[in-house]
Amino acid sequence: MKTFSIPASAKSWIDIPADSPFPIQNIPFGLADIKGQGETMVAAIGPYALDLLALSEAGLIDDSEFPVLESFIDMDREKLSYLRQVVFNLLRHDHDALRTREKLQKRAMIPLEKANLQVPIPPMAYVDFYSGIHHARNVGQMFRPQGDPLLPNYRWVPIGYNGRANTVVASGTPIIRPKGQIKAADAEAPEWGPCRELDFELEMGFYVGSGVDMGRRIPTTQAEEHILGLVIVNDWSARDVQRWEYQPLGPFLAKSFATSVSPWIVTLDALEPFRIEGMAQDPEPLPYLRQKGNPHFDVQLEVSIKTGSMKTPQVICRSNMSNLYWSIAQQLAHQTSNGTPVELGDLYATGTISGETPDSFGSLLELTWKGERPLTMAETNERRTFLHDGDTVIMSAYAQGEGYRIGFGEVRGTIKPAL
Structure with a gap:
């Protein structure tokens, strides 16, 4: 299986502290319960949890490729790897799709301490x-x-x-x-x-x-x-x-x-x-x-x-x-x-x-x-x-x-x- 590794030299337009566990080289995924919205997949970047459902609704994530972002139910390793690549491209220092949309940033970039993070996947076994x-x-x-x-x-x-x-x-x-x-x-x-x-x-x-x-x-x-x-x-x-x-x-x-x-x-x-x-x-x-x-x-x-x-x-x-x-x-x-x-x-x-x-x-x-x-x-x-x-x-x-x-x-x- 082909892997997607992000080079150590990669930079984001988001200001990320040097000691952050969530630099652009990471981009891990979780599940957040957003007040008034319900559960959504999120990705960690610096001090933020990035609301992936909000990005999809704004047209920045293709909903034909990722129709379900309320949970991991539609994900396998290959698909999650591809989603990580999509998110990386939105966060790159030279990419404007999200960087220039301040109103969307306020909605989609949730401070980690306010993200109400859940068990990523409630296991059946x-x-x-x-x-x-x-x-x-x-x-x-x-x-x-x-x-x-x-x-x-x-x-x-x-x-x-x-x-x-x-x-x-x-x-x-x-x-x-x-x-x-x-x-x-x-x-x-x-x-x-x-x-x-x-x-x-x-x-x-x-x-x-x-x-x-x-x-x-x-x-x-x-x-x-x-x-x-x-x-x-x-x-x-x-x-x-x-x-x-x-x-x-x-x-x-x-x-x-x-x-x-x-x-x-x-x-x-x-x-x-x-x-x-x-x-x-x-x-x-x-x-x-x-x-x-x-x-x-x-x-x-x-x-x-x-x-x-x-x-x-x-x-x-x-x-x-x-x-x-x-x-x-x-x-x-x-x-x-x-x-x-x-x-x-x-x-x-x-x-x-x-x-x-x-x-x-x-x-x-x-x-x-x-x-x-x-x-x-x-x-x-x-x-x-x-x-x-x-x-x-x-x-x-x-x-x-x-x-x-x-x-x-x-x-x-x-x-x-x-x-």
């Missing part, structure tokens, strides 16, 4: 993988200290589970502390009540842009043709509930209460300059999972916490997508390897992306090592093992180019008391 090998190794060391931290199948199979699609929520949605069965190590029986070990997990996710029918498979060589783009994912986790319930069938209520996603779908075209080979896979994967070239991406990840008493968030984790063992192409290929159908809008999360060093661990479970090494908030001297009510978790991601960065924006959520 959601799968969470376990592809961060350092996270898997850390968890193994905690709970199987006498054995191999990685289970025998880890380097053979992209492990995952089916999550709860209707609890995928937009950035900024409050996260209500879940309740569940909890059993203390010295207790004879479990009790039911509010989770005491509420955690985040730093992940990335990808949306499917075009699916396959039941019985068909997507090979790794074609998997990226089916991927619309990437988002940041926070897989909220109730660790004490998870510890009691996960055997023998894996995560259930400990994971199903909320998953937060960032509002902007960053296209693979925008990430093309940031491809990397990724870590070596040993043993060599089975034939249906083998891949060539540079299937991974150099995307920097960051997590901050702001307690209810703090004025400024504190960075507690810096990691990178290069820490994934299984690529997104391998994840999608494995999902369909048994003939599972996939559809437009299906959401797949990578699993927690921890690095090798303690400051790059992508969950509080790891950062505090099961709560044994509390984090201290420098501003207030508060200590955290797991999340308290009123804590806000903020995740961000970007790929750094020469003189620009391809940003994903952020995904955030504030913990509210259990009901």
Whole structure:
């Protein structure tokens, strides 16, 4: 599939701050709920969300080529790539079609803080993988200290589970502390009540842009043709509930209460300059999972916490997508390897992306090592093992180019008391 990469030298007629996550080289897409109008696809450029439906109604986007701009329902990767090229041409420094129409600018260029951004595509299906090998190794060391931290199948199979699609929520949605069965190590029986070990997990996710029918498979060589783009994912986790319930069938209520996603779908075209080979896979994967070239991406990840008493968030984790063992192409290929159908809008999360060093661990479970090494908030001297009510978790991601960065924006959520 032909990609559309925007050169680093490209400029826009819009004044874009040098440190903006949304330069003209990016142009990610989202969904906004505009007051008095309803939902519309938007594109991020500098400090604005560009209303694509308004541009279509003004004749700047051909409605015969893009008849549906109220959602992503009419989009696959190729069509979204073409739409990105159309938007780029409208934003180029030497293009007058939008630059000279101030009245249309006032309607179509919405300040980001007023855009009322939604979940980009409310998924019908959601799968969470376990592809961060350092996270898997850390968890193994905690709970199987006498054995191999990685289970025998880890380097053979992209492990995952089916999550709860209707609890995928937009950035900024409050996260209500879940309740569940909890059993203390010295207790004879479990009790039911509010989770005491509420955690985040730093992940990335990808949306499917075009699916396959039941019985068909997507090979790794074609998997990226089916991927619309990437988002940041926070897989909220109730660790004490998870510890009691996960055997023998894996995560259930400990994971199903909320998953937060960032509002902007960053296209693979925008990430093309940031491809990397990724870590070596040993043993060599089975034939249906083998891949060539540079299937991974150099995307920097960051997590901050702001307690209810703090004025400024504190960075507690810096990691990178290069820490994934299984690529997104391998994840999608494995999902369909048994003939599972996939559809437009299906959401797949990578699993927690921890690095090798303690400051790059992508969950509080790891950062505090099961709560044994509390984090201290420098501003207030508060200590955290797991999340308290009123804590806000903020995740961000970007790929750094020469003189620009391809940003994903952020995904955030504030913990509210259990009901």
